[in-house]
Every structure is written in C-alpha cells, then in structure tokens.
Amino acid sequence: MNTPLSWVKAYVPDLDVTPQEYTDAMTLTGTKVEGYECLDKNLEKIVVGHIQSIERHPDADKLIVCQVNVGNETVQIVTGASNVKTGDKVPVVLDGGKVAGGHDGGPLPENGIKIKKGKLRGIESCGMMCSIEELGFTNELYPDAPESGIYILPEDSVPGSDAVELLGLHDSVFEYEVTSNRVDCYSVIGIAREAAATFNKPFIPPAVTATGNSEDVHDYLKVTVEDSRLCSRYCARMVKNIKLAPSPVWMQRRLAACGIRPINNIVDITNYVMEEFGQPMHAFDYEQLAGHEIVVRCAEDGELFQTLDGQERKLDSTVLMIRDGEKAVGIAGIMGGENSKITDEIHTMVFESACFDGTNIRLSSKKVGLRTDASGKFEKGLDPNNAQAAIDRACQLIEELGAGEVVGGMIDVYPEKRECKLIAFEPERMNRLLGTDIAPETMLEYYKRLELEYDEKTGEIIIPTFRQDLECMADMAEETARFYGYDKIPVSLPTGEATTGKLSYKLRVEEVAREVAEFSGFSQGMTYSFESPKVFDRLLLPEDSTLRATVNILNPLGEDYSVMRTTPLHGMLNSLSTNFNRRNKNVRLYELANIYLPKSLPLTELPDERMQFTLGFYGDGDFFDMKGVIEEFFEKTGMKLKPHYDPNAGKTFLHPGRQADIIYDGVNIGYLGEVHPEVADNYKIGDRAYVAVIDMPSMIPFTSFDRKYTGIAKYPAVTRDISMVVPKNVLVGQIEEVIAQRGGKILESYELFDIYEGAQILAGFKSVAYSITFRAADHTLEEQEVSGVMKKILNGLQALGIELRA
C-alpha cells in the first residue's frame, strides 16, 4: 500500500514530522513502513517561468531560443521542445539546479541530474524547461502533461514561484506493510487514524455530507441478493446526466502518488474512494442492465463470462456473480463485465458498494485466475458498515466535481447489521500479561485515540466494526502495549519452576553420528525432502519396488519436487555428482535427514518419518573404509556386538558383488556398498562411489551411552596363528562366526592377517590366515586349555570345507 504523506496529513492536520520520524514512530506502533520516497529529492531550484518570446536558433533547425521570466529576472533558455509558445508558464530549472531524470523517461539516476549554464550550438542557455519525465514522472500518471515536450503549468501560475510546490511534489510516498488482520489500514483513513494515535494529534476524517436529488433510486433500480451469506451487504446508488471529464488536478495528483493512473472523473472517484476508505466500488452502465435490476447469485457450472479486460473466464457454481435481469454483468468483488462497463457514452450509472465474503472471494479469485485490487481487499473481509460511508463519499465527490446528478436515496440490502463488539476492560490482567504497571486511565486514553470507546457502566470497551481484529483481552493488551511502547515494557527472565535443558536421546545419537562422520572426513550436506518420481528409474529400482510407493504432494513446484523421498540415495548421489562435475576430488559427504514411508496409500494417517544417516564418497577409499566408518559409529554409540554383513542385500542400485545389509543382533539396520556402475553413470559420477545408509530408528534401540569398566587383564595372553585353504565361496565372516562361537570364554580376539588368491593356491580356493588370541581373566592359560579350544575351532572350520595349510 503506497500513500503520499500529504494525503494522511489532510486528515491529521497537526501532523508535523519528517519522513524519517514518521517512519520510525509508525513502525513502532505497528504500522510498519517499508520505505518512503521523497518526490522532490532531486528537484532543486525549479521555478515557474513565463515565456516572453521565442526565436529560432540561428544555427540549428530543431532548437529555439526563449526569453523566460523567472521572477526577478529574465533568462535565456535554449530548448529542442516544440510544444511551447510565447506566454506559456513552464517549470524552469535554474543554473545550478537539479532534475530527477532525462527527457527520455528512462530509469531515474540515484542522485538526479545537475543543470548548469552552458552553450547550445553557440547560444547561451541559462537553465532548462522541464518535461514531466525530467521531473521524475510519466505522462501515464500525469495525463495533463504532453506526451513529449515541456510540461505547461496553469495560466495563473506566478513566475518565480516554486514550481515543485505547484506540482504537489513536496511530498513523500510511503509504502506500508499492513498485516493481514488490519484490513482497516488498507486505506488512507485507516493509516491516518493510526498516525493520529501514534503522534497523539486530532484525527479529522473527511466529512461525508448528504447527497442526491429529490428522486428515489428505488424507482430506477431493483436489487436482489440471493445468497446473503456470500454478500452481507449490497449498497447501490445512481448518478445520471453524467459529464465525463478529467478529474481535478488535486485528485489526479493523489492518485498518481499512489501509482494509480488518472482516467476520468468517474473512474478516478471510484479509485479515490477505494484508496481513501479501503472499500472497492464498481460502476455499471445503467442502460446496459437488462430489466434495470441487479441480482447477486452464483454462476452456473461451466458458465463463461467476459470480464472488462476482454478475457473470457470460466466459472463454476461457487463463484458469486452480479447479474441483471438476463445475464451476468460482473464477477462479484473481482472484476466487472465487458458488457456493462463505463464507456465514453455513459449517461446514467449505478454505483455498487458491497461487502462480499472474504473467503469466497479469495477462492473465486484463485479459481478464475484473476486477482485485482478489489479482490485483494475483499478477501481480507471488509466491514459492511464501511460500504455505505464509501458510497456516500463517492456521491459527494460526484457532486463536488460536477460529474453528474446524484439520484436521491440508496438501495441497501443489509439483512443482518454488523454491530459493535464489546470486550471487558481488564487493566490488571493486561498488566499481568505484559509485565507492566500501566494506569487504567492511560490505557483508556490510548483506546480513545483509536476510537475505541469505554462504557463506564458496563466496564466494557466498545469495538467499532472496522476493528474486526479485536476480540479478547490479549488483543486489547496489544493495543495498550503498542501505544505504551514495546520498548518501554521492562525486561525480565521467566521465573518459576526450574526445567532441565536437554536434547532428546535421538538427537544425542545423531550428534555422535555427525562426530564420527566428520572425524572420518565426511562433510555434512543437506538436500530436499521431495524429489522427482523419475529418480527411481535412475536408481534402477524395479517397477514393483515398495520404495516407489510415495507420499505425493498435491500442489508441487513441478514434477522434480513432487514426491516425498523414500530413500536418501538420490540426494546423496546428486550431491556427489555436483561435486564430481565441478572437478572436486575425494569428496565425502553425509546427511542426516528423514525419509517418508506411507503406512497406507492413499494417505489417511501421517507417514512413517525415518531418520537416515547416509554416507557417500568417491575418490580415495573403498568398501572397507566405509565399513570402518560404520563400525566406528557403532562402537561410539555403545553397540558392542559384532554386526553381520549379509551380501544378499538385493539392492539394485549397488554393485551386485559389493553390497551388504548390516545386521545387528538379528535386525537389519542399514546397508552399504559400491554404487552400481550404471547408477553412477546415470548420475554422471565418473569414479567408483560408495554409500552407506543407517536406518536410525532401527539402530537406536541397540545404542547406549552407559559405560562400565572391566579390569585390564593381569594374566598373559596366548596367541595362535592359523593358515587355511578356504573354498572361495566361504566368506571370511563365516570363519569368524566359527571362531567366535567355538572360542568360548577364553577367546579374547581374532584378527585376519593375510588373505591371498592366485598362484600357489588351488583354483577355487583362497588362502586365509588368522591370528587368534586367548586369555583368561583369573589365571595363566595352560597349554591344553588352548589346544582344546583350538581343536574345536578347527573342527568347525573343517565342516566348512576348510583345510589347514601345511
């Protein structure tokens, strides 16, 4: 919302502040000023000039030499403009002055353009006559300016007087951020009321006077509202004998400052009142209304309608329409129809000032795909009592401007009058909520400034209907606080029962995950939770994969962000790919983020959100480096058992011979592997890449941060090395299982120290060597104890087809 300060000052005449003071104070009482622009910031030494004579330039066909009376002297100015004539009054920037822009109307330079005395083709020129573009505006907003050439001032302008003043440019335009609850502040009156309250100055809104001739509008027009739920009030007045003309300059200036293009008196009055009162209005051509009636009713499903911008719109039965006796003439609250718009031939018109249901307008506006200034206001839910004030104001302006003859009376369909609300005045509770000690009288004084009256008899505050946002004590506390000053409210810390600050257990485990990952060289990445359903093909997932059952977004930002991820792999591979393609070497990334698994589809309850600890890298390292990181993590989270690795993980996106499910105490808690070369190709990762994914909800039950010390061994250990010939298909993991199972109580540890395939070893076999360490906690082991256990182990190994090497 852009409003010139001069308009606000018109209703708060005692307001005497600089734009910056205004900005700061208004922002601190809740009307946030986003910024302001001083219209005259680059207009210096610009006065009214009176052209005394014009001669041709001796050496240039397109230039003329003017003698211009600028008050106390007459100066010579050379110009290329062709629209000036002797006797014209024009804005003249004197030597050393400044204008806002060039004559081409291009972007305005930050510091304007300095004008100096100089010679044009040998003839001295002391200053410059200005076009509207040089003054920083456009012919669009200043339709009284010529399309090109010098701006001509009114004949009665006084030479030498301030032309900027005359043009109404000693003004600044403010942009506000109005919060959605303050519909009343989408109007000059609303802003002015806040300004008056902020600076504690009298608020004098325009006095709306009675208007209309002796006729009765009811004799001309009939209005029927079929659905009063969607249209709580419909006011209609009429104007006949319309005399279309440009609106007066003061009105044009105010509209221009708001960024609204002046058109003619009727349109301008409608726009002016919308800015002033915040009430959108519409004007229909009375002659085009069949049956001279208006019916407010919803459209038919599939009905087509041409709005006044010439577009065909498709409607349905929820869109409220304004109709005449035969046809639709407007989409209620959004835009009128081509068929009833005001044309230059207008003679009699109907003013509509209504209150439509905000929600319906909002939804219709979306459905129709058309958002207008009017719909933007209606959808916030307007005050029906404002509708009458606005239409009366418009009729008053019609009369004042001589734009037509206002017909007496108003048609008012208003079945349920909106009354003022009452809120109990509870100063003590308010002070308790705010932590303040503000006197009740002070509060009431603030309220009075806002036109919130206090009823002493009932002890209630009477809330006018334009303040629909005020509903309870807390709302009144805010009204108190913002005028008392948020900055004056004291500062304290909550007292009361102490609480323990802590992280959840889950977050603690995640913290360890981050530490282990980072100390292993992985950096933390973050990727989106939604992705394209096409990623499943890139991951080579079979058609019937359960991972393809996704939670889908109904209104995504395009297909690429349309499904909630069921695997963290795409995010990881995509990030690795980004790095690979930017030639970053040896990249290691990890992410801690959720996947979303639907419990049923279509979704009836919230999906299962599972935190995934995902690691990925390319460059230095291999499968076993990744495995090492995982095991470090398990160790750091107190998982003491040895995890099992099941190579039959069945992951299509991993190398078939280099993947494993991670099984801990019988539970599958994740997987790791080398990325399938085809998948790596799909992601354009030109190197072997490895990933690991830990499903945190599956893993967390096995974690523990309890630690118990067990004594450091006092008795010596006995180590036996065994060297074996092992059938190739037997996994090292199987050998370890045998050692672990059969090693008994005295088994302390075992370590693979050699594995070899090739020459000297029979085809189909490999050589594997282990070093096994035994120790007893309470005595020195004897030879036969160790031999007994070793024998058991060897027997077990033989059962796997393993032979000891000689």
Added chain:
Amino acid sequence: MKDQLEKIKQEALKQIEASDALEKLGDIKVAYLGKKGELTSVLKSMKDVAPEDRPKIGQMVNEAREAIEGKLEAAMAALSKKAREEQLKKEVIDVTLPAKRSRVGHTHPNTIALEEVERIFVGMGYEVIEGPEVEYDHYNFEKLNIPKNHPARDEQDTFYISDNIVLRSQTSPVQVRTMEKGKLPIRMLAPGRVFRSDEVDATHSPSFHQIEGLVIDKNITFADLKGTLAEFARELFGPETKVKFRPHHFPFTEPSAEMDVTCFKCGGKGCRFCKGSGWIEILGCGMVHPNVLAMSGIDSNEYSGFAFGVGLERIALLKYEIDDMRLLYENDIRFLKQF
C-alpha cells in the same frame, strides 16, 4: 709383579684414550677385565705370590681395575654423547614441509547455527523436541488459530498431501503437540524442516528450517519474552547487540512482535548490509494466543506463555555472510569446507 701391573694399567689407559669407537672400548674391556683378560690372569697368578704379599698385590690389582674401569666408563660416556649428537645432527628435518592431516569433515553451516541456538536455550532450561515434518492440517493451522480459509494460509503457500495432511509450513505445530501432552511448565525448542511453495532463488527455498521456542508457565509476561530474546541475541550476535521489538501480527500470538537486532556488521550505524537502517529483522514472537492455549487444553486464566520462531537459514546466511541460499543445498565441498 708391581711393575707388571703398572705396565698393564698404563697400556690399558693408553689404549682407552686412543679409542674412537664404542666397539673398541668393548674389546679393551674384554682384553683387560674379561675372564681371560690380563688383570684376571694376574689375579690367577696370585697363588704364586707369597701369602704375606697377597693383600698388597690384591689391593694393587683392584686399584688398577678401578682405574681402568673408571677411564673406560668416562670414555664410553663421551663417545655415546658424541654419537647421539651426530645422530641428532643427521636427523634434522625441514619443519616447513606440509602437514599430514587426517581429512576431518565439516559441519553444515545450518547445523553450526542451530547448535549455537540450542546451546543458548538448553542452558536456559529448554528441552529440544522434534515433531513430524508431514503434519495434520489441524496441528499446522487450526489449533494455531488459523482456521480453514484464513487469509494467513495464503501467506504461507503450503504444500498439501491431502485435504487434512500438509508438509508443515512452520515448526509451530510442535508447540501444539507439546502443549497437548499436558505436562507443565514447558520450556521447549523445536528445530526442524519446514516447507513452503516458494520457487528456488537466492533468498528462497521450498524447504528450509525454523527453530520454534515455547515457554508456558504461571505468570509468564511479555517482559519475560523481551528479556529472554534479548539475552539470546546477545549470546548469538555478541554482547553489544541491542534489540528492538516492533508490533506485528501472527494468528497464534497476541500481542505479537518482530524482533530486530542491531546490525552486527556496522554495529547499528547503518550500512549496505542492513540497508542503511542499522537494524536487521531476525525473528517473530509473541504471547501465546489464549485461543491456542484453550485449544490445547491449557487454562489461560492460570497459565500464560510466549513463543518465538527463527529462520535458521536466515541466521546462517547473516552470521556467515552467505549471499545465496542455494549454496546451502548444493553441497559443493568447496562451500562446506569453509565451516
């Protein structure tokens, strides 16, 4: 005999003096003091000495032995020292050669910022709580005083999964879930992902993070809100930081405010960073709306509270002077390495 001993001794001392290696000293030791050494053989020939002379000769042998041993030890020590010195001299390295580092990874700037915020509030007794990212409409909106078709819903272009399930557009639903559990008082911090249908650009992302704070107790005031958040700002941005509260509107708080902090780049004088104002908008906050309390079963006559919401990315971008939000989700290692 005496002369013989003297001769042996002198000979030994001479040899020791002439030795330039530890091995040679070893040989000398064996040759004179060893089992078959010269002094030993003298001792062995004691049986030929007259018994009355024996003590005297014995003493002389011992003196010779001590003299040789003493000299040997000193010579050995000197040679060892010399050898150590030579070794150290040989082992000089160029300490400016590159370090061998274990490549430790880096924490995402969002996480660093989050941990700072968590540290501050956990220290003040807040519990960090999480909630679902895919959320029921009534937690994300209705129970926060944003009924269906409320215009505030438009301001937060929400992703819908179904009529009643959304991707949460704010972390505020965690407030409701926490209050509904009925355990009072509450001091909680709820960080997490939120989603809004904003196209990706330098300042927008359809997926970002918020940190929600909520305090519910008896006698909680707006002054407490101000005090808490001012403390937070000083902890996060430095002890000189000042805060400013401006009235604002949120459906779930009343009174509501936005908090600005003095620009940490210029200290409040005004610079390009703060667009000349000296202030930077940092968070939204307010007293929990009585409707919200009531909908979660808390009696607003007895309890009150405040809530606040901070954009995590906003903090990270400001604090670490990151000029494009997209960098946070690209995971380019050259970016991540800087944190």
